[in-house]
Amino acid sequence: xxxxxxxxxxxxxxxxxxxxxxxxxxxxxxxxxxxxxxxxxxxxxxxxxxxxxxxxxxxxxxxxxxxxxxxxxxxxxxxxxxxxxxxxxxxxxxxxxxxxxxxxxxxxxxxxxxxxxxxxxxxxxxxxxxxxxxxxxxxxxxxxxxxxxxxxxxxxxxxxxxxxxxxxxxxxxxxxxxxxxxxxxxxxxxxxxxxxxxxxxxxxxxxxxxxxxxxxxxxxxxxxxxxxxxxxxxxxxxxxxxxxxxxxxxxxxxxxxxxxxxxxxxxxxxxxxxxxxxxxxxxxx
Amino acid sequence: xxxxxxxxxxxxxxxxxxxxxxxxxxxxxxxxxxxxxxxxxxxxxxxxxxxxxxxxxxxxxxxxxxxxxxxxxxxxxxxxxxxxxxxxxxxxxxxxxxxxxxxxxxxxxxxxxxxxxxxxxxxxxxxxxxxxxxxxxxxxxxxxxxxxxxxxxxxxxxxxxxxxxxxxxxxxxxxxxxxxxxxxxxxxxxxxxxxxxxxxxxxxxxxxxxxxxxxxxxxxxxxxxxxxxxxxxxxxxxxxxxxxxxxxxxxxxxxxxxxxxxxxxxxxxxxxxxxxxxxxxxxxx
Numbered sequence: 001x002x003x004x005x006x007x008x009x010x011x012x013x014x015x016x017x018x019x020x021x022x023x024x025x026x027x028x029x030x031x032x033x034x035x036x037x038x039x040x041x042x043x044x045x046x047x048x049x050x051x052x053x054x055x056x057x058x059x060x061x062x063x064x065x066x067x068x069x070x071x072x073x074x075x076x077x078x079x080x081x082x083x084x085x086x087x088x089x090x091x092x093x094x095x096x097x098x099x100x101x102x103x104x105x106x107x108x109x110x111x112x113x114x115x116x117x118x119x120x121x122x123x124x125x126x127x128x129x130x131x132x133x134x135x136x137x138x139x140x141x142x143x144x145x146x147x148x149x150x151x152x153x154x155x156x157x158x159x160x161x162x163x164x165x166x167x168x169x170x171x172x173x174x175x176x177x178x179x180x181x182x183x184x185x186x187x188x189x190x191x192x193x194x195x196x197x198x199x200x201x202x203x204x205x206x207x208x209x210x211x212x213x214x215x216x217x218x219x220x221x222x223x224x225x226x227x228x229x230x231x232x233x234x235x236x237x238x239x240x241x242x243x244x245x246x247x248x249x250x251x252x253x254x255x256x257x258x259x260x261x262x263x264x265x266x267x268x269x270x271x272x273x274x275x276x277x278x279x280x281x282x283x284x285x
Numbered sequence: 286x287x288x289x290x291x292x293x294x295x296x297x298x299x300x301x302x303x304x305x306x307x308x309x310x311x312x313x314x315x316x317x318x319x320x321x322x323x324x325x326x327x328x329x330x331x332x333x334x335x336x337x338x339x340x341x342x343x344x345x346x347x348x349x350x351x352x353x354x355x356x357x358x359x360x361x362x363x364x365x366x367x368x369x370x371x372x373x374x375x376x377x378x379x380x381x382x383x384x385x386x387x388x389x390x391x392x393x394x395x396x397x398x399x400x401x402x403x404x405x406x407x408x409x410x411x412x413x414x415x416x417x418x419x420x421x422x423x424x425x426x427x428x429x430x431x432x433x434x435x436x437x438x439x440x441x442x443x444x445x446x447x448x449x450x451x452x453x454x455x456x457x458x459x460x461x462x463x464x465x466x467x468x469x470x471x472x473x474x475x476x477x478x479x480x481x482x483x484x485x486x487x488x489x490x491x492x493x494x495x496x497x498x499x500x501x502x503x504x505x506x507x508x509x510x511x512x513x514x515x516x517x518x519x520x521x522x523x524x525x526x527x528x529x530x531x532x533x534x535x536x537x538x539x540x541x542x543x544x545x546x547x548x549x550x551x552x553x554x555x556x557x558x559x560x561x562x563x564x565x566x567x568x569x570x
Contacts, residue, residue, distance in 0.1 A: 123412035130415040131453050158478045166464050168416050175460075175472070179451050182476035184483060187460070191467035193443045198469060201486075 003152065003254045005227075007144075007264025010151040014268040015059055021275050022060035025282075032278040033062040034118070034270075035084045037095045039077065039103065040070035045096045052094065055267040061274050064090070070100055077103055078111065085113055091281050092118035092274040115280045118273035120173070129173050132180045135280060137273045142174040144265035145206060145227050146181070152254060154204065154225055157182040162199050164188045164215070164242070165208035170229050174206065195219070207242035217247035225254040229262050288437065288539045290512075292429075292549025295436040299553040300344055306560050307345035310567075317563040318347040319403070319555075320369045322380045324362065324388065325355035330381045337379065340552040346559050349375070355385055362388055363396065370398055376566055377403035377559040400565045403558035405458070414458050417465045420565060422558045427459040429550035430491060430512050431466070437539060439489065439510055442467040447484050449473045449500070449527070450493035455514050459491065480504070492527035502532035510539040514547050 022032055034056055036049055053063045066084055068077055077099075084090060093116045099105045114124040120139045128136025137143075149156060161183040165171035171187060178185045188198055189209075199205050199219040205226050207215045212232035220226060230242030241258030249255050256262055307317055319341055321334055338348045351369055353362055362384075369375055378401045384390045399409040405424045413421025422428075434441060446468040450456035456472060463470045473483055474494075484490050484504040490511050492500045497517035505511060515527030526543030534540050541547055 124408040126415055127408035127411040130411055130457060158476050160478075160483075172415060172461075172464075176457075179457075179472055179474070182474070184471065184473055184477040186469065186471040187464055188469055189464070189467070191443050192469040193445075198445075 002249050002252055004249075005148055005152050005254050005256045005261065007148070007256070007261045010144075010148050010265045011055075011268045013151055014147065014265070014272065018059040018061075018268070018271050018275055025275070025278055026060070028282070030278050030282050031062060031089070032060070032092075032274050033064065033090050034092045034094060034274045035087075035090045036063060036065045037068070037081060037084060037093060038065060039068045039072060039096070039099055041067065042096070049096075052267045052270055056271050056274065059271050059275075061271055072103075074103055074107070078107065081108055081111060085111060085116065088281075090116065091277040092116055092270075094119050094270065095121065097121070116277055118270060118277055126168075126173075129176050132176065137276070138173045138177055139169045140266040140269040140273070141229060141262065142170050142177060143269045143272075144262045145170075145174055145229065146177050147265055147269065148227060148256060148262060149204070149225070154254065156204065158184070159203045160184050160186070160201060161204040161206065162186045162188060162202035163206045163208060164195070164199065165206075165210070165229070167208065167210075170208040174208070209242050211242055212240050213242070213244040215243040215248060217244065217251060220248050220251045222251050223253045224251070226252040226256070227262060228256050228258050230258060231263060287534050287537055289534075290433055290437050290539050290541045290546065292433070292541070292546045295429075295433050295550045296340075296553045298436055299432065299550070299557065303344035303346075303553070303556050303560055310560070310563055311345070313567070315563050315567050316347060316374070317345070317377075317559050318349065318375050319377045319379060319559045320372075320375045321348060321350045322353075322366060322369060322378060323350065324353045324357060324381070324384055326352065327381070334381075337552045337555055341556050341559065344556050344560075346556055357388075359388055359392070363392065366393055366396060370396060370401065373566075375401065376562040377401055377555075379404050379555065380406065382406070401562055403555060403562055411453075411458075414461050417461065422561070423458045423462055424454045425551040425554040425558070426514060426547065427455050427462060428554045428557075429547045430455075430459055430514065431462050432550055432554065433512060433541060433547060434489070434510070439539065441489065443469070444488045445469050445471070445486060446489040446491065447471045447473060447487035448491045448493060449480070449484065450491075450495070450514070452493065452495075455493035459493070494527050496527055497525050498527070498529040500528040500533060502529070502536060505533050505536045507536050508538045509536070511537045511541070512547060513541050513543050515543060516548060 056063050109122050112122050117125045120137050129138050166189045175185050196218045200221050208229035228241035228243040234240040341348050394407050397407050402410045405422050414423050451474045460470050481503045485506050493514035513526035513528040519525040
């Protein structure tokens, strides 16, 4: 029987833990709070904002949105961002990117307090993920994969994990998280020769290539664990992952669906980062 | 016939190129210059310093040593370091680490201009290596491996490369350099199950484990390329690598010796970084 690893179950377990942790912090006089910084009002950003706020507030994290006009100048924006960054009551900052073209995003990345950088945009934070420093915040999607594996009791230590994709939001940081947990990790990508064979040798296969249904049955060994990070639209206009679900589910021991898999966990990871940030910034870590 | 890949040959070719590039910079009025910053006078540091200066000066790079007393305070050291960092005539800085215990190394890492950070100690530089930004300077030993492969005409694109070791000075940054060049990279370490079998599937095997002669013949497929990054002392007190040379050379198509392999290239990489730094800082890149 193939186990379908549901993001909603992972998120529910995380919610329970986070509610408890937030209550503990509040009992110590710390009220975890996130700032959402947005320039303009793109519909995509607004949709994500609603979802993230709902998730954060559901565990007791306060959220404040700082909206700046799309026409704001660099100096004004930096001043506004600095005020948020310096506010001792704010523990984590989510900045919607990309910024409008006339703004210099790099300058803002250099400004943000690495301990408030819950969405992993600053160099010190990225360097921490690379070096295995656990005070770093990995990109939420990469870390969501680890939470799914943990929740379903899948051991990674010593196991052969193959990651398809080498992006800075999933493939590379996930590789670092898995190496830190003592997995033997192979990184594949578009230039990999004989990709199906390389993937077949994996005990755990993570697809983060961004290509609809590219992982077919011949990529997977019997009993492998398959995690699908892709979010694509198929020829019929339906949401689908990087994995050809039915063909792969017939072979895998565990598999995540799309939608309803890894994607359902990312905003829980964001909430987890705010709680960790509140601890670090209060010296309670 | 197995090809012995000699570090001296790689260094000689790099020297010729670097001499030409330094001459071009000088013709434009730029005199590439490196600063060596040393606190105290550990014999190891002094030995490395002599070797590095000789190599840098041999290609026309000026070197200046800034020696600080072992008892210097944090404030005084930071002031001294800042003067070096701010000096527009200095393009690259090599700081001997670790600093004496009473000094805060992290503060200095935060100070250094990433474009002068030729020995890869600052977070912005580390983040660049992770993200594949080519203005980053990788740790010299990791990059030396790539120079050896290039010099001997070994294609990495699309090939299966296995790296044994996950340190921040070799394994991890080398993995990133190889992924950037489109290799399919597997990272192994002490917790990897059935390490010999995992290594046997590699077309290119890099040993950076720091364990004398651990890579035996059964780790290597016929015709594989083997790079030995280890520098160890064997039971007879002789310098040796991570690779059991004779047994592996009998199978490999190409192999680096120890001594005389990768280690002989590292200070050439340092020189290359100074030349690149001089270009970046003059806007000539």
